Amino acid sequence: MMLAKTKQTRRQQIITLLSQGTYSSRELSQELGISEKEVCTHLPHIARSLGAQEKELVLIPCQCLECEYLFGSRKRFTKPSRCPRCRGERIQEPRFIVKSRSEK
Numbered sequence: 001m002m003l004a005k006t007k008q009t010r011r012q013q014i015i016t017l018l019s020q021g022t023y024s025s026r027e028l029s030q031e032l033g034i035s036e037k038e039v040c041t042h043l044p045h046i047a048r049s050l051g052a053q054e055k056e057l058v059l060i061p062c063q064c065l066e067c068e069y070l071f072g073s074r075k076r077f078t079k080p081s082r083c084p085r086c087r088g089e090r091i092q093e094p095r096f097i098v099k100s101r102s103e104k
């Protein structure tokens, strides 16, 4: 198997950041100097690989800042453009954090 030995992979970098605090995909993209789209392609893989290590990627859902509608039931990694309830566009981005299962 070919593994980069000198440098952490993107996914490891994201896991390291999310183990230290919450980040939105936009903040992760700024932190790592990659596009937000690329961040979003890594997240489902990260969620899966963490499952094998007694850890999980927790999605803190986005919320409409105008009517407080919670986008909780939707498992999505990107920000919706509009609130389905009030049509507002001031929506807080979803944030992520890595937690170990024993912490809960």
Ligand SMILES: [Zn+2]
Residues within 6 Å of the ligand: 064, 065, 066, 067, 068, 069, 083, 084, 085, 086, 087, 088
């Ligand atoms: Zn709303």
